[in-house]
Amino acid sequence: MSLLQQFPIQNQCSNSTSILDQRMSKNIESVIPKKRQDALKWYGWGYNDSMFYAKNNLICFRGDKYELNGSSLPYFTEWVFKTFNIKIENNLKLPNLPTVFPEPIINEQFLAEIKKCNFSYSIDGLDRLIRCHGQTLQDIYMLWNNEYKRIPDLIVWPTCHDNVKKIVDCAQNYNVVIIPFGGGTSVSGSVTCPQNEKRMICVVDTSQMNKMLWLNRKNLTVCFEAGIVGQDLEKELQKNGLTVGHEPDSYEFSTLGGWVATRASGMKKNIYGNIEDLLVKVTLVTPVGVLDKETSAPRISCGPDFNHIVLGSEGTLGVVTKVILKVRPLPPVKRYGSLVFPNFEDGIKFMREVAERRCQPASVRLMDNEQFILGQSLKEAKGWVGSFFDSVKKTYITRVKGLDLTQICAATLLFEGESEDVKRQETLIYEIAKKYNGFAAGGQNGERGYILTFVIAYIRDFALSNDIVAESFETSVPWDRCSTLCRNVKARIAFDCEKQKISHYLVSCRVTQTYDTGCCIYFYFAFRFSDIPNPVEITEQIENNARDEILACGGSISHHHGVGKLRSKWYKETVSETGIELYKAAKRKLDPKNIFAAGNLLTSNEWSQFKAKL
Known part of the structure; x- marks a missing residue:
């Protein structure tokens, strides 16, 4: 008998549920209810009550969870007109949402087992349709135009690891397809059903596994079930004076679970790390065990790290059920900042x-001129006092600093840590900026730019209602290729737009996460499609050409969106x-x-060849 068996450690973590686990286990109310349509848009992005809309021919925003709530946006309205030559009207085009759904394929033996286990399940058409898509332009466009032919046949809501294990065992026994589904925010097409799949498809919705x-x-360290939503996870930790820092x-x-399955990255990775840096241990339920x-333990040397088989597996090997993460005490100081540079090249330097x-702060993101102007347009109309001060700022930038408003770019900064450490970091960052002709533009602009990230996602659906398609894509690239890649990708998109006779379009980029050897670059692309019958197909062609250009310039196929x-x-x-x-x-x-x-990961032809050899 070992000493540990003679003198057990009471707070030891094990695969079984210990007394301590039971005592500290805590149910958390999820932002995603079982009927997620009660809280979230099933036909677009975000909360049901949050959106851009038109009123008095102005673009407005509502959504009481955001600071922009109740705002009229005349500058944004003007920007949309200048960029896309579209005048905003109050009557928007509404999506042609489906009311009749494809009949489910039912494996009676599998369904009988699900019923026998008393698992919560649904074969309702809307429940199935909601979980047939992610958040790509193609996903939403197909949904709005009622083009989905193959959707899941059954939705099951497990509430713990053991539930998932039983579901997967049943699927293995009765040859039923399993697709794990978390928040439904995928922008890689990873949760859409293979259109030629003849077997019953069961979506395992993990949203109720949020303890x-x-x-x-x-x-x-902390252990969460994999279905917990990011903001719920963070709220619970902050109650305990802690943070995981993944945003x-x-x-x-x-x-x-989605973060693990896609190798996600967050805006504050400079301090807290990417998901692979935060991950201590992951539990994956597979068909064979x-x-x-x-x-x-914090690090072990025992052959290949199986965490990395799970990271990036994108739902093709099993279901992530439990994750142990590193956490940190909440920083006592959190301060925002911003910088303005004469041009994007100086900003990259x-x-x-x-x-x-x-010496990176928690977050530092460099926006090009197009994205800077877009961000500035998302400001409320001000009275004469506010307009006066904006005029003074503009005069200072153009006359005193001698900057060209069509070239300037901006960086948003977020500092977190002890007071003295933040002060030292701020001093150093602003000194480096000065070397490259940058100057401070205030903490308010920095905070606003950081928080606007969560609002900008709502623009896509409003744009689609106004005959504008919009998509984003990202890459990682070595530092010596960064500037070239940005220029070449923009030039390639401009060339393709001209070739497709697209007159009104936008392409912009920002440098986000930075590393010793390179950085992440995030692109936005949008164009007006009023006279184009196949806008999604054209968007995909242009994005594919841009991706070829990215690879030719030394970039990757993805930094954090996945394959x-x-x-x-x-x-x-x-x-x-x-x-x-x-x-x-x-x-x-x-x-x-x-x-x-x-x-996912392999092409449809590669999967066909793979399945033929099974």
């Missing part, structure tokens, strides 16, 4: 030196033929019947 299972203050743009609605490590000297189905054509080029075979070997071992047949 905090335990918290260890001494080790600064992707989708933080309000995306889930912990549960993949789990016995230890939660600033970002490079900040990364080289490893899904949209970027699968470049996966082999990225990981090599040997890498593809290694992934297939893991798939064959963990999922020999291809139960997790979401169809």
Whole structure:
């Protein structure tokens, strides 16, 4: 008998539920209810009560969870007219939302097992349609035009790890397809059903698996179920004076399991790290068993790290059920800042030196001129006093500083930490900015720019109602290719727009996460499609050409959005033929019947060849 068996540690973490786990386990009210249509738009982005809309021929915004709530936006209205030559009218085009849904394919034996286990389930058409898509332009456009032919056949809501294990075992026994579904914020096509799948498709909606299972203050680790939404996770930790610090743009609605499955990144990764840096241990339920490590030690040397098989697996190997994360005490000081640079090149030089000297604040994001102007347009109309001060600022920038308003760009800053550390960091950051002709533009602008990230996502749906398609895509790139990649991708999109006779369009970019060797670049692309019959197809062509240009310039297929189905054509080029075979070997071992047949990572032809050999 070992000493540990003779003298057990009472707060030891194990795969079974210990007394401590039960005592500290806590149910958390989810931002996503079981009937998510009660709180969230099932046909677009975000909360039901939050949106851009038109009133008195002006663009307005409502949504009491955001500071922009109740705002009239004449500058944004003017920007839309100048950019897309569209006058805003109060009568918007409404989506042609479906009222009749595809009949479900039912595997009676599987459904009988689900009923026998008393799991909550639904075959309701709307419940199934809601979970047939993510948040790509193609997803929403197809939904608005009632074009989905293959949707899930059954929705099941597990409430714990053991529920998931039983569901997956049943699916393996009766050859039913499982697609894990978290927040539904995917922008890679990863949750859409393969259109040629003949088997019953069961979506495992993890949104009701949102408990905090335990918290260890001494080790600064916490265990959550994988279905918890980012903002719910953070609220619970902050009640305990802690934070995980992971804030992707989708933080309000995306889930912990989704972060792991896509190798997510957040706006504050400079301090807290990306999801792979925060992850201590992950539990994955596969058709052949549960993949789990016995230890939660900070680092072990025992062969390949199986966490990294789960990270980025995108629902093709199993269901993530539990995740142990690192946490940190809440920072005592949180301060925003902003900088203005004469041009994007100077801004990139600033970002490079900040990364080289490893003095990044919690968040530093550099916006190009187009994105800077867009952000400025999202301001409320002011009285004469506010307008006067805006005029003074403009005069200072153009006359005193001698800057060209068509070239300037801006960076938003967020500092977190101890008071003295923040002061030192601020001093250093502003000194580096000065070397590249940058100057401080105030904390209020920085805070506003940071928070606007969560509001901008709502623009896509409003744009679609006004015959404007909009999409985003991202990449990571070495520093010595950063400027070239930005220029070339913009030039390629401009060339394709001219070729397609698109006169009114926008392409902009920002440099977000920075590393020793490179950075993440995030692009926005939009165009008016009033006279174009196939806007989504044209958008995909232009984005694919842009992605080819990105790869030619040394960029990656994705920094944090993942591969899904949209970027699968470049996966082999990225990981090599040997890498593809290694992934297939893991798939064959963990999922020999291809139960997790979401169809991500590999192309449809590659999946057909793979399934033929099973």
